[in-house]
Amino acid sequence: MTGQQHIVVIGAGYAGLSAATRAGRRHRVTLVAPETRFRHRVRQHEQAAGRPEHRPDIARVIRGRQVTHVPARVTELDLTARKVFLDNGEALSYDTLVYALGSRTDRQGVPGVAEHALTAERAAEIRRRIAEAPTPGTVAVVGGGATGIELAAELAEAHPAWQVRIVAAGQVGGWFSAKGRAHVLRVLGRLGVQVHEHSPVTAVTAHGLRTDTGTLDADLVAWAASMEPHPLAATAGLAVTPDGRARVDEYLRSVSHPEVYVIGDAAEVTVPGTGTLRMGCATAQPMGLYLGKRLAGRTSAPFAFRYGLQCLSLGRREALVQLIHRDDSMRPTAVRGTLARLTKAAIVNGVVLALR
Structure with a gap:
């Protein structure tokens, strides 16, 4: 990508916010998301139980970057005209669009x-x-x-x-x-x-x-x-899989609209030697980090990823760190107790630090 571009990033989760802060080192970025604080999804269980919240202000995360946060929801995408329509009445034009609306809990199929x-x-x-x-x-x-x-x-x-x-x-x-x-x-x-x-x-x-x-x-x-991707990708006309995830190439570009990058849970990404990536913070943030570097001109290589472990909180005193192969299959080794709890905490805190 040569010259300064106007990049519109929709979604301020692990993928979108990570991409915006890095792309904003070189380009003018408009970040569209209704929330003013980062939603730290891997800590939502703590919030539900009444624990203190750990959600940094988006304004603090993007400080010092060429990033403008517009607190609004996207209602429509016109991929031909390269416009993003918002619920506040605005219409944003872009050179490059980063679609990072992620996923949500699937509430369909079960009555009540x-x-x-x-x-x-x-x-x-x-x-x-x-x-x-x-x-x-x-x-x-x-x-x-x-x-x-x-x-x-x-x-x-x-x-x-x-x-x-x-x-x-x-x-x-x-x-x-x-x-x-x-x-x-x-x-x-x-x-x-x-x-x-x-x-x-x-x-x-x-x-x-x-x-x-x-x-x-x-x-x-x-x-x-289970989780489901946001339906806007399919509605807007991006090529999607049967479950609604956007199809992308090895650079995370939409296969139908190469001026649109799709990252995080919204994308179906297949990496040689690893396979098709599952939804989750563990895959979403690496996509955002990679794309931010690519948009800033710091890498031209295809996206690469390999799994290493899965971690799980089990209350404040216990946790599990499960070692896995690069293709997400299980190794027999699982770490428990204090070491697992400290490892999980370090990873969760590191996610926030990596947003910038």
């Missing part, structure tokens, strides 16, 4: 989720509902993945008077090594979490859950199931 469940993104409301309850009750966390496990453990530790359940269609932590999964189940048991595996949820009601294996009462349902 929208009416009776709170997704992980609504952590502040989960915290409020628990704090304002007249007496302790039961929380059902739906989802046996990392988000569900971290949320269930955090809630159980912070609110021991509440009964916490974790409900999964398959195994809780079933992708970990045998040693890693055993540690997860052991800690959940120690915290008093009831584990309901192989219990697909068929409906959420005002009184709890209906599953294939029976009914589970709950005063509060926290929905931490």
Whole structure:
């Protein structure tokens, strides 16, 4: 990329904000996102449990860069005219667009989720509902993945008077090594979490859950199931996969619109030797870091990535660090206890430092 460009970045998550700060060293960048503070998604379970928030102001992150933050939502993209339309009435023209709207918890397909469940993104409301309850009750966390496990453990530790359940269609932590999964189940048991595996949820009601294996009462349902990409990519006309993720080349450019880069959970990225990357902070921020350097003229190489580990919080006192192969398959080694907790904390804090 030669000469100064006007780059519009939509989305200020791990990928978008990392790309904007680095591209802003050389180019004029407009960052579009409704929030004024960074949403640290890998710490939402802490917020739900009433822990202090760790969300830096976006203004502080972009300070000293040629980046202007517009606190608005994108309503439409005109890829032919190269315009981004916002809910405040503005229309932004761009030379290059960085699409980084990420993903959100999938609420489709199960009746009652929208009416009776709170997704992980609504952590502040989960915290409020628990704090304002007249007496302790039961929380059902739906989802046996990392988000569900971290949320269930955090809630159980912070609110021991509440009964916490974790409900999964398959195994809780079933992708970990045998040693890693055993540690997860052991800690959940120690915290008093009831584990309901192989219990697909068929409906959420005002009184709890209906599953294939029976009914589970709950005063509060926290929905931490699978993620889905934002639908704007498909609506705007970008080439997407059947699940709505944008198809990109080895430089993270849209295969249908090469003036548009797509990063983070919004993109389906396949790396030779590694495979198709999963959604998550672990893959989103490296994409943002790479693209920011590319836009700033600091690299011309294709995007490269390899996995090394997965880490999981299990309350304030425990954690799991699972070693993995470069293709995201499990190694038998899993680190537990204080070393795992300190490693997880260092990684989470390092994510924020890396935003600049």
